[in-house]
Amino acid sequence: MALTLGIVGGGQLARMMIAPAVELGIDVRVLAEEAGMSAALAATATGDYRDLATVQSFAEGVDVLTFDHEHVPQDVLRALVAAGVAVHPGPDALQFAQDKLLMRARLAELGIPQPEWAAVADAAGLQAFLDANGGRVVVKTPRGGYDGKGVRVVSDPDEVADWLADGTLLAEELVDFSRELAQQIARRPSGDLVAYPVVETVQRGGVCAEVIAPAPHGALRLAEVAAQIGTIIAEGLGVTGMLAVELFETTDERLLVNELAMRPHNSGHWGQDGAVTGQFEQHVRAVLDLPLGDPSPRQPWAVMVNILGGPVEGTLESRFPAALAAHPEAKVHTYGKAPRPGRKVGHVNATGEDLDAVVYEARAAAAFFAD
Known part of the structure; x- marks a missing residue:
């Protein structure tokens, strides 16, 4: 009996997994966010990847669940694992791709070379980081950014005042x-x-x-x-x-x-x-x-x-x-x-x-x- 791979997310990455999976004799199912997305060729369901019931229903009958993106919430991922679904990559790994502050802290523990960084919760904290790193730094939202979104190069805390109002940010040195x-x-x-x-x-x-x-x-x-x-x-x-x-x-x-x-x-x-x-x-x-x-x-x-x-x-x-x-x-x-x-x-x-x-x-x- 053929293995069945479930892919959460209907974008181009899911689309490009379909052909090699089929060539390997693997059945593919895709949970797309909406109809007509890139991976529509194998979209067997549409729905909200943030909704546990939707993802659980999709996962029934698949051998492994994987992803087109890293945005499935941790509580959904962990509930799936608790229910016996094989999730790869799993939530313990994905948390470090989902949250840049967690990533920086874990990479530091592993001794991985990375830019100078700090978690900044207010304007004073960001100003201190600016003063210590040449007066111009990169600020990122910890979650949700991609392709340049959620990233600003700043020289004054006022430039990210809107972000600071929503919570702690990641500040990094501007690498030469x-x-x-x-x-x-x-x-x-x-x-x-x-x-x-x-x-x-x-x-x-x-x-x-x-x-x-x-x-x-x-x-x-x-x-x-x-x-x-x-x-x-x-x-x-x-x-x-x-x-x-x-x-x-x-x-x-x-x-x-x-x-x-x-x-x-x-x-x-x-x-x-x-x-x-x-x-x-x-x-x-x-x-x-x-x-x-x-x-x-x-x-x-x-x-x-x-x-x-x-x-x-x-x-x-x-x-x-x-x-x-x-x-x-x-x-x-x-x-x-x-x-x-x-x-x-x-x-x-x-x-x-x-x-x-x-x-x-x-x-x-x-x-x-x-x-």
Whole structure:
């Protein structure tokens, strides 16, 4: 009898888990927030992931429950586990992706390098942190932020007075970094894990725009340290499935942990076409405790370019013929989303032996889907 995987969340990450799961003979069910979402192909239910009864009903008959996002409340997660549902990643791990203050404290306990930080509950506390860190710092809401949301760079407590009124915030030093990197780890409930190559990510407006795999201009030691950091975090937090560790490489060549994601991640989309086992298949394998696949690159270089916004006129689908004709080696992935400024509506992967040529191929193909 086939295994059944339940995915909470109907976004593009769930959508991209469907094909590799089906290829492995696994049945997929998706709890989408509403009809017509990216993962509608396997959406067997729609409903509020914050409602215990809704999620419990969805979980009936699935072998493992996993997630398209990290927003399912802790009380729902823990009730599911108490009821005997196999939840991966589980609530003990997910709490550190859901709450940045908990994450910072736990990473400190593990001895993981990270920016200077503090929990600030009022203007006086934030002012003290500003005074101790050059007068300009990053402030984050502990919960709910993504793609640049819930993040402000400030030089005065008044700039986050509205946030302070709602509770304690996370203040971090403004890191002088040379580039941003990401390290992915896949870990099974039984404890086996594999590390992907560390990649370079390019952010625009707080949103990932491009990924280069592996990170260019990186010494072997950098890759070893990134993988070591990711491994310590995965094991120390008990992560199951895919873990993405966002990193700063500082101007003095240190690595500092920025944020964590416990699911497939934008920084790993390159692996769909560039790795022996891409992150979506790997996540399915990992959460079902199946043997992990080889994360090695198929080619010396892989580049992912996000399609942000999409065309002002017409549809994404109308751009496929010209894009595919001009760039037959590029791989285009779209998410079934309507174009909207700044929205991630798809991505393009390209691979090859010459980095400049691969970058050009991915960017040029992606450009067909924008105006």
